[in-house]
Amino acid sequence: MHTRAPTLHFLRRGMTILEVMIALSVLALLLSGILAALLQAHRMTQESIYQNAARASVQGAVEQMLRSISFTNLPYTDAANTLQSGADASTTIPIVFNGRLEAPVALAISTTAIPDAKTVPSGAVENLVNIDVNNTPDLASDDMQMRLWLWVQDASDNAIDATQVRSITVIYQWRFFDGSNSAGRWHLNSVRNIRSAAPNF
Numbered sequence: 001m002h003t004r005a006p007t008l009h010f011l012r013r014g015m016t017i018l019e020v021m022i023a024l025s026v027l028a029l030l031l032s033g034i035l036a037a038l039l040q041a042h043r044m045t046q047e048s049i050y051q052n053a054a055r056a057s058v059q060g061a062v063e064q065m066l067r068s069i070s071f072t073n074l075p076y077t078d079a080a081n082t083l084q085s086g087a088d089a090s091t092t093i094p095i096v097f098n099g100r101l102e103a104p105v106a107l108a109i110s111t112t113a114i115p116d117a118k119t120v121p122s123g124a125v126e127n128l129v130n131i132d133v134n135n136t137p138d139l140a141s142d143d144m145q146m147r148l149w150l151w152v153q154d155a156s157d158n159a160i161d162a163t164q165v166r167s168i169t170v171i172y173q174w175r176f177f178d179g180s181n182s183a184g185r186w187h188l189n190s191v192r193n194i195r196s197a198a199p200n201f
Helices: 017-068
Strands: 094-095 105-108 127-133 142-152 165-176 185-196
Touching: 017 094, 017 127, 017 142, 017 165, 017 185, 094 127, 105 127
Parallel strands: none
Antiparallel strands: 094 105, 127 142, 142 165, 165 185
């Protein structure tokens, strides 16, 4: 007589619906954590791109300004914060962003005291600029919005033979939309430079 070897009961039974649901729940938790980490990494990368684009745009615009405007035509404020026009009677400074020569932005000069670099200027002249970071000229909705405050001050000091010197300060604020806030988040930075009658570039 042929007999079959006995098998253990737990080797023959399948997974219950409860076990399947628990396994799927654990998998969903793991995948949601991975997805959240990927989204956060993407937001940080995009924010870094915008930050670098903002700084490069402002720094490039200031350098372009220093090369294109003669020292005598550069308007500035004196020690009493009174605006002095350039030799050509100009009171604003044309600045080119991202090499777009056909659309310079005329920046007004602030006559208030320069605030701390981490403080949004109050009472200073605010200049609004949109930068096409994504190179999509037909889609204005994805442009980076910037606020700029410009100071050109007389920094001459006869005591150290530093005559005809101008201090140029740009405090700028740029906005980044990361999806967590419909109004976006504003970031504040500054760029400083010196211009003298003798070329320094």
